[in-house]
Amino acid sequence: MVGLEIDGAIAVITLANPPVNSLGLELRRALLLALERAEDEAAVRALVVIGSGKGFSGGADIREFGTAKALTQPNLLSLLKAVEDCPKPVVAALSGVCMGGGLELALACHYRVAAADAQLALPEVKLGLLPGAGGTQRLPRLVAIERALEMIVSGNPQRAAELRETLLLDAVVGSEPELRSAAVQFARTLVAEGRGVRRVRDLPVCSGNAEAYLQGARATITAAAGPYPAPPACLEALLAAAREPFDAGMKRERALFVTLMASPESAALRHVFQAERAAARIGGVPESTQPRPLSRVGVVGAGTMGGGITMALINAGLPVVLLERNREALERGLDTIRRNYQGALRKGTLTEPALEQRLALITPTLDYAPLQAVDLVIEAVFEELPVKREVFLQLDAVVRPGAILASNTSALDLNKIAAFTKRPQEVVGLHFFSPANVMRLLEVVRGAATSDDVLVSAMALAKRLKKIAVIAGVCDGFIGNRMVLGYGQGAHDLLLAGASPQQIDQALERFGMAMGPFRMNDLAGLDVGHVWRKRLQAESPQRDLFNVADLLVAAGHYGQKTGAGWYRYAPGSRVPLPNPEADAYIARCRAERGLVAREVSEQEIIERCIYALVNEGARILADGIAQRSSDIDIVYLNGYGFPAWRGGPMFYADQVGLQAVVRALKRISASAGREAPFWEPAPLLRQLADAGRTFGQGGTGS
Secondary structure (H helix, E strand, O other): OEEEEEEOOEEEEEEOOOOOOOOOHHHHHHHHHHHHHHHHOOOOOEEEEEOEOOEEEOOOOHHHOOOHHHHOOOOHHHHHHHHHOOOOOEEEEEOEEEEOHHHHHHHHOOEEEEEOOOEEEOHHHHHOOOOOOOHHHHHHHOOOHHHHHHHHHHOOOEEHHHHOOOOOOOEEEOOHHHHHHHHHHHHHHHHHOOOOOOOHHHOOOOOOOHHHHHHHHHHHHHHHHOOOOHHHHHHHHHHHHHHOOHHHHHHHHHHHHHHHHOOHHHHHHHHHHHHHHHHOOOOOOOOOOOOOOOOOEEEEOOOHHHHHHHHHHHHOOOOEEEEOOOHHHHHHHHHHHHHHOHHHHHHOOOOHHHHHHHHOOEEEEOOOHHHHHOOEEEEOOOOOHHHHHHHHHHHHHHOOOOOEEEEOOOOOOHHHHHOOOOOHHHEEEEEEOOOOOOOOEEEEEOOOOOOHHHHHHHHHHHHHOOOEEEEEOOOOOOOHHHHHHHHHHHHHHHHHHOOOHHHHHHHHHHHOOOOOHHHHHHHHOHHHHHHHHHHHHHHOOOOOOOOHHHHHHHOOOOEHHHOEOOEEOOOOOOOOEEOHHHHHHHHHHHHHOOOOOOOOOHHHHHHHHHHHHHHHHHHHHHOOOEOOHHHHHHHHHHHOOOOHHHOOHHHHHHHHOHHHHHHHHHHHHHOOHHHHHHHOOOHHHHHHHHOOOOHHHOOOOO
């Protein structure tokens, strides 16, 4: 994991733990051993520590957090102390990724040389933590307190070139290939000039008014942090650096780090971090499977979804053949795409020449023939199976063999769509979320016949588009929309019980949801759910899918787009106002069902809606629709506004305790009348609860 070479008077220590040289126990041990060997070598006068692969180091190994390995010596703190206490000058040579514990290692070195494009960051706040190995104490001794606060509280990376004028970097070279020789030469110069060690801990904090500045920033940081405790804790650690001697500041940083490590918010964010990486793994597909080359893509449909998908593709530099059925629809779609870029132009994040370059990647057409040469076609037409059939029959006849045929369907049976072609193995679902050029989530739907390399290609495309992809099996609604149906039913039951749309939305928004279910309905359009329920009712006449929303739709109230739905909206406004007409429909439906409105508590609202998600998630796992419980969390976090600081519905259930969830569901089921089967705890949920296990401890599909 670590290489040691003696180059005259200079020892070069190379970190070699791919892909990002994470500072796990084995690497820490090897690095300490190499450091001690270089110290003992009489001919060595200075040391260079350099990375390999993707850069210097991505920091601590998050898999060790909360385990014995994190505490086993040398831990990160003791390793950095050994580096800092080395009697010979240690030069850190920084390239690529230099983040978290990796940057803290560099700060413990005596000098730093960096390639101009090296990415330096302390991103621990994104895991609900603060830098725990001296980052909050050393960084403000090398950069102005304003910059130190911004880097630590945001966690965002900065290029080395942007830090050239600070004490953080002693030299910046043009590119990575020059770095090793430049760092070795810098070390030789130190030796020649007789310059010894220079410990960052011995330097003063850069800004004389650091404490006053931090005190002034406290209210802003606390307000912006919301439910996250880490940003205010970062500020407190920086205050300790400004007020206290170095060792006292380190003690304060450590105490704050330990407190944050034990917080539920950090546990949730660390779960999300690992879940995003787990989602990329496809069960049952050999790791050696290679993606197909995708250099040109077709999109069928230039409406809201098709236009957003086209933007996502051209933003990634992929040429797109955009097909519509008539000139008017095509021109309208192109105009919408151009208009959608206006915000970026106004903000200065996109220039007019860059926009023209992107738009030039679009080849508009009214004919299927130009799709002959594409490597992938994404269908984004109306959500009706006969319409999909017509499109896929055409694509199968025109698109070259070996090209991938994808459907953006959000709920329909992908296997039926694949059966419209003579190549079902090359059909896959790519369910983008709207707006497709903004939303990070992509459900990759694996059909019964979808080949391994097509799945791998879809996941590679998602990465290229900078999206988080989750593999889903075929069922109505896949993962996200199947769950949202249960979530909506939970909210609807509360409505009939006596709660108002406002009360339900406000309770769930206080819980942390980005938007309550009725506000979300109005935004998406009540007609969308109405069409879905009609289809489901026709397919399963025995199901009771009655919803008050169907009465609103019949009255022409579709939500924001018509100015009224569950709420009403003033012309040109999206601010929801009470809608007496909706309230009247709700009261009428209660009366028709013989229900008397009662008081509904906030706790009941949370339990019914969130536990409905959990229960359906357990069924989805048992059915094999999701590969693992953390994939369900990723879908709900990135597609439906679930709060990241709660980790997703399945992680939240684990934290509450599955036994408590089962008890609540049984209680609801006992008083639910004809809705009782819906509320009965799912078999997998019961099984895990009875065994005292969690979704994250190896339950089926987790």
